[in-house]
Amino acid sequence: MKFKKLFNRIESVRLENVTKRYGERFAVRDLDLEVRGGELMILIGRSGSGKTTTLRMINRLIEPDSGKVSINGTDVEEFDPVRLRRSIGYVIQNIGLLPHLKVSENIGLILKLEGWDEAKIRERVRELLNFVSLPPKSFMDRFPHQLSGGQQQRIGLARALAMDPPLLLMDEPFGALDPLLRTQLQGEFCKIKKELGKTIVFVTHDINEAFKLGDRVAIMDNASLVQVGTPEELIFEPSNELVSEIVDSKRKYRHLEALKVKDIMQPLDPGYFLDGSTPAETALKKMVDSGLEVVLLLKESGAAGKISLNEALKAGETGKNLNEISKPLLIFQAEDSLFEALAQLKGEGESMALVLEGEIPAGLLFSDRVLQGLV
Ligand code: ADP
Ligand code: MG
Numbered sequence: 001m002k003f004k005k006l007f008n009r010i011e012s013v014r015l016e017n018v019t020k021r022y023g024e025r026f027a028v029r030d031l032d033l034e035v036r037g038g039e040l041m042i043l044i045g046r047s048g049s050g051k052t053t054t055l056r057m058i059n060r061l062i063e064p065d066s067g068k069v070s071i072n073g074t075d076v077e078e079f080d081p082v083r084l085r086r087s088i089g090y091v092i093q094n095i096g097l098l099p100h101l102k103v104s105e106n107i108g109l110i111l112k113l114e115g116w117d118e119a120k121i122r123e124r125v126r127e128l129l130n131f132v133s134l135p136p137k138s139f140m141d142r143f144p145h146q147l148s149g150g151q152q153q154r155i156g157l158a159r160a161l162a163m164d165p166p167l168l169l170m171d172e173p174f175g176a177l178d179p180l181l182r183t184q185l186q187g188e189f190c191k192i193k194k195e196l197g198k199t200i201v202f203v204t205h206d207i208n209e210a211f212k213l214g215d216r217v218a219i220m221d222n223a224s225l226v227q228v229g230t231p232e233e234l235i236f237e238p239s240n241e242l243v244s245e246i247v248d249s250k251r252k253y254r255h256l257e258a259l260k261v262k263d264i265m266q267p268l269d270p271g272y273f274l275d276g277s278t279p280a281e282t283a284l285k286k287m288v289d290s291g292l293e294v295v296l297l298l299k300e301s302g303a304a305g306k307i308s309l310n311e312a313l314k315a316g317e318t319g320k321n322l323n324e325i326s327k328p329l330l331i332f333q334a335e336d337s338l339f340e341a342l343a344q345l346k347g348e349g350e351s352m353a354l355v356l357e358g359e360i361p362a363g364l365l366f367s368d369r370v371l372q373g374l375v
């Protein structure tokens with residue numbers, strides 16, 4: 001049987017008065033939420049507030065007790081659940097790669113089940129690996145245990161995109177990654193989102209991640225939806241105390257003026273630095289082998305540069321070295337005012353900077369980690 005996609009584009013995903021109980025307890029209660037086509041909707045809330053349950057009712061991994069979930073106006077109950085799930089990408093934290101299958105087989109699994117022929121599957125897997133910035137040559141034949149955490153998340157995303165679904169459900173996909181990896185993947189994910197124009201429902205419990213990625217943010221508490229809105233709406237018109245508490249950046253900012261960059265910076269692993277004369281191809285190999293998403297360099301001029309995995313991949317066979325392909329990286333001194341450093345980062349549209357103590361690299365400053373560091 002040849003698979004036909006249930007939908008090529010999403011007009012809307014609607015949850016109407018949806019309730020799910022386990023025994024006497026509500027996992028989700030009377031939830032009304034509409035996700036519009038092309039938007040990235042964040043679900044955020046404490047652990048146990050009902051986020052995962054909500055997400056899984058969209059692809060029918062969980063059936064609601066009452067209420068209705070519909071996609072483009074059709075009740076999802078009318079779809080065959082298997083066909084529904086193959087029409088929706090699903091990415092979770094520990095992405096559940098099958099350990100005895102190679103990367104290429106993990107990504108191509110659904111395609112195989114759909115009866116694609118081997119050559120076409122290989123070509124699609126190649127395309128997907130390139131898309132998530134993992135060189136197909138060195139990754140096709142690896143097994144999951146030969147991958148870093150960040151690489152596994154990329155494979156999980158590639159697998160979810162295999163059938164080119166117009167709707168993606170993502171459940172804390174970056175939750176287990178360290179801050180540098182996380183920032184890098186979030187940045188790339190923003191690009192992917194723009195390129196693909198997909199509709200995405202994304203669960204997180206990190207308000208910084210929510211504000212960085214989300215078009216709108218839905219706040220859940222105790223099985224209920226508390227408020228949904230753009231980040232600005234939530235900040236300036238919080239509907240209750242809980243929302244202000246979650247989004248209140250003003251209170252946190254008040255202390256910033258006294259703080260210095262060094263109070264908040266993250267320690268720096270010298271392994272991230274490479275010499276500027278390193279050929280891009282050598283750097284790429286090192287990044288791939290050590291699971292690095294980004295490498296840094298210091299130039300003789302005193303300026304700093306960064307090279308993302310994606311850029312190293314693009315420059316791979318051009319014979320260029322890192323000096324030639326690096327992007328400028330802002331530098332602050334450890335004693336600089338944090339407030340001013342953040343203002344400058346924001347002004348330049350950057351989210352990361354190098355921190356020096358004198359001339360010695362001492363740490364990294366991530367704008368989106370700052371608020372968290374202060375809570
Ligand atoms: P979140 O993703 O926000 O952490 P969940 O949607 O996973 O929350 O869970 C919501 C509530 O439902 C929690 O109280 C959880 O303990 C409960 N719950 C979820 N799944 C089950 C289940 N299979 N059996 C019993 N209770 C469950
Ligand atoms: Mg959850």
